[in-house]
Amino acid sequence: MSGTFVGMPSFPTAARGALADETLRGNLRYATHTIRDKRAKAVAELDDWALLREAGKQIKDHTLRNLDRYLLQLEEAVTAAGGVVHWAADADEANRIVADLVKATGESEVVKVKSMATQEIGLNEALAAEGISAYETDLAELIVQLGDDRPSHILVPAIHRNRGEIRTIFASEMGKWGRAAPDGLSDAPGELAEAARLHLREKFLRAKVGISGANFMVAETGTLAVFESEGNGRMCLTLPETLISVVGIEKVVPTWRDLEVFLQTLPRSSTAERMNPYTTMWTGTTDGDGPSAFHLVLLDNGRTATLADETGRQALRCIRCSACLNVCPVYERAGGHAYGSVYPGPIGAILSPQLRGTGSEIDASLPYASSLCGACYEVCPVAIDIPEVLVHLRDRVAHQGGRGHFLERAAIKAAGWVFEHPGVLAAGERAATATRKLHPSRVPGAGAWTNSRDLPPMPPESFRDWWRRNRSQGAAPAGGRKDDGS
Amino acid sequence: MSPASPSRDRILARVRAAVDGAPEAPGPARTYRDTHTPEDGRVDLLAENLADYRALVHRSDEAGLPALVARLLAEHGSGSVAVPPGLPEPWLAGTDVTRVPDAPGTTAAELDAVDSVVTGCAVAIAETGTIVLDAGPDQGRRRITLVPDHHICVVRAPEQVVGGVPQAMPRLDPTRPLTWISGPSATSDIELDRVEGVHGPRTLEVILVEG
Missing domain, CATH: 3.40.50.10420 (NagB/RpiA/CoA transferase-like)
Known part of the structure; x- marks a missing residue:
């Protein structure tokens, strides 16, 4: 291009x-x-x-x-x-x-x-x-x-x-x-x-x-x-x-x-x-x-090349009306130049990485330039399921590697191990709730993703502990929600 | 003949490889309407939609047409009018402004000095407020309705008026040059607001001739 x-x-x-x-x-x-x-x-x-x-x-x-x-x-x-x-x-x-x-x-x-x-x-x-x-x-x-x-x-x-x-x-x-x-x-x-x-x-x-x-x-x-x-x-x-x-x-x-x-x-x-x-x-x-x-x-x-992709080829239906740009909350705030292509907005986020490939920094980032709210699909006069293609392209980008994706894979792998070991999970949950006053509002160190998101507040007790305390003998206590921490 | 090109074969081969094994995709189920308007409401709807996009709409019968055309030319201050080769004689019978015949040799610069143009049309579409020109004898070459700043278009109602776009398609011959006109030249390029009047005729007058 x-x-x-x-x-x-x-x-x-x-x-x-x-x-x-x-x-x-x-x-x-x-x-x-x-x-x-x-x-x-x-x-x-x-x-x-x-x-x-x-x-x-x-x-x-x-x-x-x-x-x-x-x-x-x-x-x-x-x-x-x-x-x-x-x-x-x-x-x-x-x-x-x-x-x-x-x-x-x-x-x-x-x-x-x-x-x-x-x-x-x-x-x-x-x-x-x-x-x-x-x-x-x-x-x-x-x-x-x-x-x-x-x-x-x-x-x-x-x-x-x-x-x-x-x-x-x-x-x-x-x-x-x-x-x-x-x-x-x-x-x-x-x-x-x-x-x-x-x-x-x-x-x-x-x-x-x-x-x-x-x-x-x-x-x-x-x-x-x-x-x-x-x-x-x-x-x-x-x-x-x-x-x-x-x-x-x-x-x-x-x-x-x-x-x-x-x-x-x-x-x-x-x-x-x-x-x-x-x-x-x-x-x-x-x-x-x-x-x-x-x-x-x-x-x-x-x-x-776009036509060869079973999920992505629907982008070729586009008649360039630009309705998807006009309803997109991301486009409205970021403007067209940030998309680094003559095709900005939601359609650009699925078209550019397919026409040009996902090799460059901008093209690898475009499938993420969306909140997946789906407004673009709603207004599209040829029914291009843009969120579907975005997710599909994220998968492609993830598989081609890069530092961010290495961290993501490592985190998912660690989480998988924890979920397979209930004792470890319970110990982790208790440690987390016991130290809740010390938690920062954001997780430092993982870059843009965590910088723009708050850490959810930790309840005083894990759901599994609450369940064991309230429901374990098969009796549902009246007013069982009284100390659920909400 | 197309120039021989290795890219032609390459692109076609890539296309074939790309869709190889994909399921057949059926053509369109044309379950949409061919019109949204009852037959007796078409002429009024056409007038309404033309006016909504700032075309000036007039109504007349055959007998009143020459005087109306003459009046519109006079009100616009026109001294000259481009004339398609097959424009019915009576349409300009009421005016003595200078006729500039549509000829193959007429240049764009010459047309730029012509004030107005009077034409017929091939079909008009009520739901979209559109007149379609097909370069027929009463419409002339495309440039005569483009360069002069004032276009008067005569529509025979109700014969030439259809309700929806799908009803217009079989009336048109795509091998002829077609110009679909919906209101005068306009732009939405400044803050996405519609402003009339850029390069095409800034004044479009449509005369609906009934009876």
């Missing part, structure tokens, strides 16, 4: 800074709560939501089970409609393909629609290294790019910025990239959107190459779909002469009709709208309307 995140510290380390940043926490709390309530309302409008959710899950599972067949069908349909299909096993290959395609047009700048796949592969950095400027045109992406920042949310990459911060970035940075922000720009969202409109319009009107991802690809027709709000997607997808779309192989669905499910579930889960303002669907090229050259780059980059 992206070089941007190489060398990220573990999740708890990265989260510490975010937790101390009160502006950031305030921004996130406000934004996630706003969208959470709106989403619940949008979903409640459809009394068959549960059936749509089930259908979405079934479509994705069926596609993944037969992915080879549907990819070949898609390739055939796109090719027949005038497109060219490329296959990229990893990020480097995808970047190479795109850079060569852009160079072949003779252009040195491209306009981009927000796309998770191109962020994942670090396309902008790869193009810059080849002397090609990639302009992000989604408002939030623009805020991130102008602020030399990293995305922190799937849908709204600049969710960590409030309107005042956005105003400052626009006022100081826009002029360096093109048309400057108007003088006296205020922090009213309408004015900020207007500044972006003016700044980007000149880029749209002269763009010769557009780069996008896609939300869905239809195998039977070769149709691609991009869901968006602002119209920057339409600009990038229809005005340039050449369009290059980089899409993960799991984005294919078998039939045109399958879109009717996701057209209902994605907007309501994502922006909490009945429908997003604009969706563009195109099939290859159309004479005289839109780009005359269309290239589709199909991206693996860890997806087939």
